[in-house]
Amino acid sequence: MGLTDQRNNPFSEPEQAKLVELGRKHVMGMEYTDAEEVWISSGMEHLLLQTVGRRSGKTHKVALPFWVDAAGHRIVVASFIGAPQHPAWYWNLTDTAANAEVRVKLRAADLRARPQILEDPEYQEVWDALTTDREFYRDYQSRTERRIPLVRLREL
Numbered sequence: 001m002g003l004t005d006q007r008n009n010p011f012s013e014p015e016q017a018k019l020v021e022l023g024r025k026h027v028m029g030m031e032y033t034d035a036e037e038v039w040i041s042s043g044m045e046h047l048l049l050q051t052v053g054r055r056s057g058k059t060h061k062v063a064l065p066f067w068v069d070a071a072g073h074r075i076v077v078a079s080f081i082g083a084p085q086h087p088a089w090y091w092n093l094t095d096t097a098a099n100a101e102v103r104v105k106l107r108a109a110d111l112r113a114r115p116q117i118l119e120d121p122e123y124q125e126v127w128d129a130l131t132t133d134r135e136f137y138r139d140y141q142s143r144t145e146r147r148i149p150l151v152r153l154r155e156l
Contacts, residue, residue: 006044006067006068006133007043007133007134008043008136009042009043011041013136019080019081023062023063026038026046027061027062027063030046030048031061031105034107039106039107041065044066044067045107046063046064046065046066047064047076047104047105047106047153048061048064048104049062049064049076049103050103050104050105051092051099052095052099053092053098054091054094060088060092064077065077067133067134069126069129069152073152073155074104074113074153074155075118075130075150075151075152077150077151078090078151079137079140079148080140081140082141082142082143082148083143083144084144084145084146086146086149090149093115093151099115102114102153112155112156113154113155113156114153114154115152115153116151116153117149117150118152126150126152127150
């Protein structure tokens with residue numbers, strides 16, 4: 001992967017109420033094209049994460065920006081733009097039986113990954129590095145009492 005500059009470009013934050021619908025549209029675009037303008041937004045590469053619903057058992061897909069850690073693993077952030085609750089995709093990943101492995105679609109690849117929810121002290125190390133590149137996550141954290149989870153996707 002070898003990304004050196006992972007800073008985001010400025011962007012307009014969507015309204016919380018519109019976030020889910022915008023996400024659905026982004027997923028649809030990612031399923032039908034490899035166009036750069038769909039897969040790279042605000043200077044951030046995105047991936048399509050497929051999980052199994054922890055209650056429904058149904059397949060769910062979400063478009064997420066990712067950041068690459070020092071070891072070359074993709075990190076996704078369960079920020080939900082600072083909402084008081086975790087996003088549904090994160091809750092699905094807490095069901096480790098149903099989501100021991102997940103599908104990750106990239107612009108040029110389709111792969112399997114093992115999700116790992118980061119804990120301290122590693123969490124803090126990754127958070128500090130990630131938010132150096134993407135300061136807006138610090139703002140999201142300031143809006144909520146929950147600690148925003150970080151998930152490492154270890155490619156299989």
